Amino acid sequence: MADRTESSIVVDAPPGDVLDVIADFDAYPEWTGAVRQAEVLEEDEDGWARSVRFVLDAGAVRDTYTLAYTWDFAEDGTGSVSWTLVEAGMLKAMDGSYRLRNATAGTEVTYTLSVEVKMPMLGMLRRKAEKTIIDTALKELKKRAEG
Secondary structure, three states: OOOOEEEEEEEOOOHHHHHHHHHOHHHHHHHOOOEEEEEEEEEOOOOOEEEEEEEEEEOOEEEEEEEEEEEEEOOOOOEEEEEEEEEEOOEEEEEEEEEEEEEOOEEEEEEEEEEEEOOOOOHHHHHHHHHHHHHHHHHHHHHHHHO
């Protein structure tokens, strides 16, 4: 996937706290606007989720999909988590990542996303949808981590 959309936000919380929010998939329905259900299907030997099934209801877009996760973090919570699509109904591909870095006032979180749906969509519209998803996710993550 060559085209990716990326955005960053600074969260007033340490990287470890932000990472805890990202990794707590069971709580996603409590703080994300579109995720109705999240179920960890498999964990690695350290307890990090390897695969997670999501039920998404974002108005016109409804889907159930499974993502495979790769975690690469230091003890302080800085690093990255990335994911790739395993299976879905409407989605053909979804690759993304969160990168967490120390910032002067907390944690800089950079979210990168590339999505392809099974129905044809102009690249410009796809990137606009990705941007909306990213901006919403970052704002929700910031609110949850700072709350």
